[in-house]
Amino acid sequence: MSPAGVPDRWRSVLPHLAEPLPPDHTPQTASGSGVQVNLPMELVRQSVRPKEFWDIPAEVVDAYRAFRPTPLWRAKGFERAVGARVPVYVKYEGGNISGSHKLNTALAQAYYYARAGVKELVSGTGAGQWGTALAAACALFGMKCTVFMVGNSLRRKPYRGTLMRTLGATVHASPTTLTEVAKQAEAGVNSLSLAIGEAVEYASRTEGAAFCIGSGETYSILHQSVIGLEAADQLAALDAEFDAVVGCVGAGSNFGGIALPFFASAAEAGTEPPLLVAAESSTTPKLTRGTYAYDRTDATGTGPMEAMYTIGSSYPIPDSHSAGLRFHGAAKVLSAMRHRDEIAATAVGQVQALDAGRLFTRGEMVLPAPESGHALAAAASLAGGGAEGSNGLLRAEKGVVVCVSGHGYLDLGAYQQLLDGELTDEAPDPQALRLAMGGLDPVDGARQLTGAGAGHGR
Numbered sequence: 001m002s003p004a005g006v007p008d009r010w011r012s013v014l015p016h017l018a019e020p021l022p023p024d025h026t027p028q029t030a031s032g033s034g035v036q037v038n039l040p041m042e043l044v045r046q047s048v049r050p051k052e053f054w055d056i057p058a059e060v061v062d063a064y065r066a067f068r069p070t071p072l073w074r075a076k077g078f079e080r081a082v083g084a085r086v087p088v089y090v091k092y093e094g095g096n097i098s099g100s101h102k103l104n105t106a107l108a109q110a111y112y113y114a115r116a117g118v119k120e121l122v123s124g125t126g127a128g129q130w131g132t133a134l135a136a137a138c139a140l141f142g143m144k145c146t147v148f149m150v151g152n153s154l155r156r157k158p159y160r161g162t163l164m165r166t167l168g169a170t171v172h173a174s175p176t177t178l179t180e181v182a183k184q185a186e187a188g189v190n191s192l193s194l195a196i197g198e199a200v201e202y203a204s205r206t207e208g209a210a211f212c213i214g215s216g217e218t219y220s221i222l223h224q225s226v227i228g229l230e231a232a233d234q235l236a237a238l239d240a241e242f243d244a245v246v247g248c249v250g251a252g253s254n255f256g257g258i259a260l261p262f263f264a265s266a267a268e269a270g271t272e273p274p275l276l277v278a279a280e281s282s283t284t285p286k287l288t289r290g291t292y293a294y295d296r297t298d299a300t301g302t303g304p305m306e307a308m309y310t311i312g313s314s315y316p317i318p319d320s321h322s323a324g325l326r327f328h329g330a331a332k333v334l335s336a337m338r339h340r341d342e343i344a345a346t347a348v349g350q351v352q353a354l355d356a357g358r359l360f361t362r363g364e365m366v367l368p369a370p371e372s373g374h375a376l377a378a379a380a381s382l383a384g385g386g387a388e389g390s391n392g393l394l395r396a397e398k399g400v401v402v403c404v405s406g407h408g409y410l411d412l413g414a415y416q417q418l419l420d421g422e423l424t425d426e427a428p429d430p431q432a433l434r435l436a437m438g439g440l441d442p443v444d445g446a447r448q449l450t451g452a453g454a455g456h457g458r
């Protein structure tokens, strides 16, 4: 830790995994050559090297100082509202310009890409938090920024686009007419996978540009370790007792960020780690109802096939207010850990998530993002009667630590629907799930779930 309490090293979980992550499968192009990914070398190293501590570049620590350490407190008002049996501690990542934890990795990535000579960063964004974080990081490190945002989400939250543009970014509503992948997509498709696919294609034919991604990659989970490292110190200072750590999961960066440093330090000390609970959306139940298989990370299918818990990249994900959770797969690190039951998962519907967000707002005077509402709903269940999880009933006996990954000021439309009684949940169609997972290659030795109906997703 630096004197101000801002971490000056990231902590990796890779040295503590029982076995190396399954290698990616790289598809062959028509010309027979695999697709080249232009990642700065340091990000490549951070993805594969089982080194525990990584120095954070001084420029990135300086940038972190503007908003870190982020607050951690005991949420007594929320505890009362949900009838918690044990304390709930909140780590809040919404108090920066981007409004979420995404800035932790955006700053690191912009720094490494700028040093590698890249002039423009291009990406896809669902809820807009990642795009906003990237726009902010590019502004800080003097780079251009182009963002493809899921169109439905941008229309629902136009001020996200305005904020990105204020920060200097160019924003496109995906699907656009700018890319082949969008032209070839089925009419009406509006997904993060397609927005990412558009960004990949656009970056590959734009001079000086690179595609970068905010979640799921092993290096972005490493960058997010600042959340868990700070939380561990803050909890120790409070003498807090806890036995469960919760975060919501899109691909897994805020959950990985808060949870994995606790796993690493328990492994180092030879003690039992807390119960690490991934709260996913019941519309994208990869960790509770998915299969461990090789799947693609975006709609272009040009990137490597990664070993992940997935509901199938072709699954038509129903619309929901938690655009940041609308991703078909989980990060490969988390998937490998889920496969060994080192992390657990529970699925939460958006009505339950926003209701937890409402109670949190009244109890704590902080308005959480709908995505974070999923973590809060899971935390409330763990601290109360228990949550139905991937491996049975999940319950905390001492206390729960929960990451509130972002604020919900640009998501008030979702709260409005909740308060007006207009919010509903769309359960996944078992047949469509089965179809989307059907053709996937299982990871060797995978203990397969049978898809729809398997696991304990709600």
Ligand SMILES: Cc1ncc(COP(=O)(O)O)c(C=O)c1O
Pocket: 100, 101, 126, 127, 128, 129, 130, 214, 215, 216, 248, 249, 250, 251, 252, 253, 254, 255, 323, 324, 325, 369, 371, 372, 405, 406, 407
């Ligand atoms: C506020 C917020 N929380 C959570 C997520 C999910 O992403 P991840 O799983 O990478 O933390 C997002 C993604 O956009 C987000 O904006």
